[in-house]
Amino acid sequence: MKDKKLKMSGSEGTSESEICEMRKALKKFLSTEGELLMILKLEAIKSHDKKKYEYVQGRKEELSRIHSFLLRYGGK
Numbered sequence: 001m002k003d004k005k006l007k008m009s010g011s012e013g014t015s016e017s018e019i020c021e022m023r024k025a026l027k028k029f030l031s032t033e034g035e036l037l038m039i040l041k042l043e044a045i046k047s048h049d050k051k052k053y054e055y056v057q058g059r060k061e062e063l064s065r066i067h068s069f070l071l072r073y074g075g076k
Helices: 016-047 050-074
Strands: none
Touching: 016 050
16 A cells, blocks of 8 residues: 655645545544543552553643644544
């Protein structure tokens, strides 16, 4: 499978359907990652593990930024 470049200054671009598939895959990843982080958060709370809890909070913030970006610029 050939690597395709995103459309930039006259170059051949990635098709709209491929971009849509990438968005779907990213949304699925964000959902799965969010679920895993909830499990880790519950484990951290149960075990009173402050480092694990802080890690989860940081990852949740990163996911939130990615999700916001996706909604703002890719919104479908």
